[in-house]
Amino acid sequence: xxxxxxxxxxxxxxxxxxxxxxxxxxxxxxxxxxxxxxxxxxxxxxxxxxxxxxxxxxxxxxxxxxxxxxxxxxxxxxxxxxxxxxxxxxxxxxxxxxxxxxxxxxxxxxxxxxxxxxxxxxxxxxxxxxxxxxxxxxxxxxxxxxxxxxxxxxxxxxxxxxxxxxxxxxxxxxxxxxxxxxxxxxxxxxxxxxxxxxxxxxxxxxxxxxxxxxxxxxxxxxxxxxxxxxxxxxxxxxxxxxxxxxxxxxxxxxxxxxxxxxxxxxxxxxxxxxxxxxxxxxxxxxxxxxxxxxxxxxxxxxxxxxxxxxxxxxxxxxxxxxxxxxxxxxxxxxxxxxxxxxxxxxxxxxxxxxxxxxxxxxxxxxxxxxxxxxxxxxxxxxxxxxxxxxxxxxxxxxxxxxxxxxxxxxxxxxxxxxxxxxxxxxxxxxxxxxxxxxxxxxxxxxxxxxxxxxxxxxxxxxxxxxxxxxxxxxxxxxxxxxxxxxxxxxxxxxxxxxxxxxxxxxxxxxxxxxxxxxxxxxxxxxxxxxxxxxxxxxxxxxxxxxxxxxxxxxxxxxxxxxxxxxxxxxxxxxxxxxxxxxxxxxxxxxxxxxxxxxxxxxxxxxxxxxxxxxxxxxxx
Numbered sequence: 001x002x003x004x005x006x007x008x009x010x011x012x013x014x015x016x017x018x019x020x021x022x023x024x025x026x027x028x029x030x031x032x033x034x035x036x037x038x039x040x041x042x043x044x045x046x047x048x049x050x051x052x053x054x055x056x057x058x059x060x061x062x063x064x065x066x067x068x069x070x071x072x073x074x075x076x077x078x079x080x081x082x083x084x085x086x087x088x089x090x091x092x093x094x095x096x097x098x099x100x101x102x103x104x105x106x107x108x109x110x111x112x113x114x115x116x117x118x119x120x121x122x123x124x125x126x127x128x129x130x131x132x133x134x135x136x137x138x139x140x141x142x143x144x145x146x147x148x149x150x151x152x153x154x155x156x157x158x159x160x161x162x163x164x165x166x167x168x169x170x171x172x173x174x175x176x177x178x179x180x181x182x183x184x185x186x187x188x189x190x191x192x193x194x195x196x197x198x199x200x201x202x203x204x205x206x207x208x209x210x211x212x213x214x215x216x217x218x219x220x221x222x223x224x225x226x227x228x229x230x231x232x233x234x235x236x237x238x239x240x241x242x243x244x245x246x247x248x249x250x251x252x253x254x255x256x257x258x259x260x261x262x263x264x265x266x267x268x269x270x271x272x273x274x275x276x277x278x279x280x281x282x283x284x285x286x287x288x289x290x291x292x293x294x295x296x297x298x299x300x301x302x303x304x305x306x307x308x309x310x311x312x313x314x315x316x317x318x319x320x321x322x323x324x325x326x327x328x329x330x331x332x333x334x335x336x337x338x339x340x341x342x343x344x345x346x347x348x349x350x351x352x353x354x355x356x357x358x359x360x361x362x363x364x365x366x367x368x369x370x371x372x373x374x375x376x377x378x379x380x381x382x383x384x385x386x387x388x389x390x391x392x393x394x395x396x397x398x399x400x401x402x403x404x405x406x407x408x409x410x411x412x413x414x415x416x417x418x419x420x421x422x423x424x425x426x427x428x429x430x431x432x433x434x435x436x437x438x439x440x441x442x443x444x445x446x447x448x449x450x451x452x453x454x455x456x457x458x459x460x461x462x463x464x465x466x467x468x469x470x471x472x473x474x475x476x477x478x479x480x481x482x483x484x485x486x487x488x489x490x491x492x493x494x495x496x497x498x499x500x501x502x503x504x505x506x507x508x509x510x511x512x513x514x515x516x517x518x519x520x521x522x523x524x525x526x527x528x529x530x531x532x533x534x535x536x537x538x539x540x541x542x543x544x545x546x547x548x549x550x551x552x553x554x555x556x557x558x559x560x561x562x563x564x565x566x567x568x569x570x571x572x573x574x575x576x577x578x579x580x581x582x583x584x585x586x587x588x589x590x591x592x593x594x595x596x597x598x599x600x601x602x603x604x605x606x607x608x609x610x611x612x613x614x615x616x617x618x619x620x
Contacts, residue, residue: 029142033154033171038131040176045202050074051233054226058082060211060219062306062320067221070236071126076136077237078123086304086323086338093123094239102338106366107242108515111399111406113496114185117165121183124160130169137161146170153179164496177204187493189214200226216308246335247367254386256330260372260379263354263584265425265503267372269379271360272328274299279357282348283372283379284423285513286404286500287361289327289339295357296322296341303341317342329364332381337363350542351454352425354584359423362403366515372422374507375525384516393512393521394473401497405513405520409498410471412441416498418472420520422511424502426453427532428470429462429483434498442484443467447619450554451540452483459551461486464534464620470505473522477505480532481620504532536616537590537598539564541583548578548586558614567605574599594618 038044051072058067065084072078079092088103098119101107110116123129129136135158143155153170168182181192190213194206205226211219249256260283261268270278273291276299296303303320319342327334339358348356364370369387371380389395398405401419409418416434429452435442443465453460460483467482482499485492492500508528512521538557542549548570553559570578573586589598593616600612 027140027142029144030140030156033142033156033176034130034135034140036154036176037171037178040204042199042203043131046228049228051229051237052226053230053233053236054223056221056223056225058084058219058221060084060307061087061217063087063304069126070230070233071123071128072233072237073128073132076123076127076129078119078126079237079239080126084305086321090240091119091122092237092239093119094237097239098123099239101240101242104244104246104336104338105240105242106244106363107240108366108400108403112401113164114494115402117163118183118185120160120163121158121165121167124158124163125169125181129160130156130158139166143168145173148180151179178206186495187214187489201228244367246337248333249381249383250331250333253331255380255382256332257378257380258330260377262374262377262503262507264352264587265507266352266354267379267422267503268354268356269329271358272326274301274325275328280355282352282356282359282423283364284359284361284421285365286419286421286423287359288403289324289337289358289360289363290319290342290344291322291324291339291358292344292346292356293341294345296324296339299324301339301341317347327360327364329360329381332364332368334364334367350544352583354582361423365513366403369512369514369516371510371512372506373510375510375527387512387514390510390512390521390523393523394475396473396520396522398518398520400518406497407472407520409501410469411438411498412468413471414438414441414498417496419497419500420506421500421502422506424453424500425504426483426502427480427504428467428502429453429460429492429500430485431495431497431499432485432487432493433495435484438498441467443482446484447557448555449486450538451552452485454540454542454551459540460490460492462492466620470501472501475522475524477508480505481534533591534618534620535587535590536592536594536596536618537614538619539590541570541587543583546579548583554619557619558617562612562614564600564602564612565605569603569605570600571603571609572601590614590616592616 054069056067058065063084067082069080075095077094081090090101092099098110098116099107129138139159141157143157146153146155152173154173155168155170157166157168159166165185169178170180172179177197178194183190190211193210196208197204197206207223209221258269267283268280269283271281272278279295301322301324303322305321307319319340322339322341324337324339327337344356344358368381396407398407405420406417409416446463446465449461449463451459452462462483462485465482465484467480470477470480487493510523510525538554538559539550540552542551550564550566550568552566553564573589596616598614602610602612
């Protein structure tokens with residue numbers, strides 16, 4: 001589950017109107033728009049300005065709090081902090097790297113192109129880049145006239161240096177004041193509207209802004225103070241050092257090893273929350289701390305706010321926030337951790353084939369050196385500096401895509417970027433933009449489009465086929481089953497990343513993550529050379545209120561050939577009632593060798609009942 005940065009950054013647009021003249025742009029019409037806006041704003045009043053501080057009130061994610069932003073007009077540095085307790089977030093750009101942080105003094109550098117672009121674009125606005133000489137090197141073009149809400153606008157498209165994603169800035173054609181900023185980043189579009197202009201230090205500033213986001217995470221900003229050349233600005237603009245002190249290993253130990261259970265390549269383990277439990281959690285490098293509402297109630301953690309989180313599907317899931325006093329994994333203890341509260345028992349439990357009380361991910365991984373020993377069913381957490389690099393390991397550098405490891409990889413020889421996701425059950429899932437831009441990676445033979453996964457946001461759709469070659473460091477893994485996404489929304493519609501590597505590939509290694517040094521170490525295990533297989537029925541099942549329900553029977557597979565359709569309910573398998581079996585156990589029956597026959601009793605969505613024999617076969 002991706003718990004997005006919701007409030008940090010909403011003040012970034014606030015100072016774009018505290019502007020200085022800029023004589024040049026990419027085309028003459030853009031230059032005229034910039035000149036007219038500079039005159040309307042009164043930018044000549046701020047020739048002596050170096051830095052600006054803005055303080056305001058922010059309402060976002062069902063929470064209300066404060067935010068402070070610093071901008072250095074001369075250097076382009078930018079930093080801000082937002083306190084929407086219990087949600088505290090920091091972000092900034094020091095002219096070299098963009099970074100994020102949280103309320104625990106954990107600070108990290110952005111590595112994904114989307115996050116870098118978002119931060120650089122914010123910094124460009126906040127530090128008045130458009131009104132600097134030569135627009136500070138940005139590519140600026142006129143988009144002509146735009147009409148919306150009964151008004152006419154002059155629109156510019158701006159791509160700052162270092163950003164791979166342009167944004168649009170619209171100016172009111174009558175007043176020449178900035179009216180809207182539009183950011184399209186991946187599958188999310190955010191539009192900021194400026195209003196309530198007031199003259200401060202001779203310049204017009206919008207004291208109110210409204211952010212409308214396509215993912216439902218909207219925000220409102222009300223400015224209450226603007227300070228020019230404030231004291232302490234340089235210290236505030238510097239990237240903070242990461243120094244969380246909220247974690248330890250009990251009894252003076254430097255590491256702890258806990259058993260795990262692999263279920264459909266998910267890593268399950270027991271955790272204690274506020275001294276209660278154990279609770280069954282998924283350990284997910286692609287996710288963050290999430291707890292089910294029923295568990296939160298049991299441990300006395302009460303949610304605040306209301307936001308939308310995204311996942312593999314095209315929809316979003318509502319969640320709230322809570323601080324949990326203690327999180328314990330084996331003898332590893334973390335204190336005062338932020339959790340999202342979302343229905344994992346219903347959502348993941350419906351689709352994963354196992355009971356799920358919650359997830360742990362980024363927050364644990366960022367503090368401990370973590371080893372996933374798939375072959376021996378265990379995870380080890382070690383304090384930084386206490387872990388010994390695995391013998392014979394291949395060290396692979398990674399950067400952070402949000403809070404998820406992103407590595408260099410090759411796909412059929414194409415240099416690419418891949419994310420690493422212990423919470424994904426499949427081998428490798430290809431992002432829609434990558435497949436669109438590189439049609440040569442699509443296998444000559446693929447399945448029909450069907451449901452390839454199910455999680456936050458509902459089902460994800462794609463084709464299945466065989467990948468010729470996946471390269472990681474000097475490893476070459478061949479003839480793997482790939483999910484070629486057709487999603488236009490959700491995590492699999494993300495740009496700049498080729499693919500998401502899941503548990504069915506990772507289980508071939510012992511994997512050690514060192515977030516402090518940005519490395520992933522791989523040691524092959526006995527499963528490394530195993531042929532990659534896929535289930536042999538063509539069914540995708542979920543447990544809906546205790547009923548094993550078909551959400552997809554992929555065309556051209558044994559299930560579809562037998563007449564099974566979406567909405568049918570399986571009441572018995574080989575004579576055993578499904579009420580006596582887990583979803584995982586039922587799915588395992590469809591992984592039997594080709595030629596095996598599985599008998600299903602079906603309650604049709606039309607009210608009929610029938611018996612169906614499936615002869616399993618390989619269709620990928």
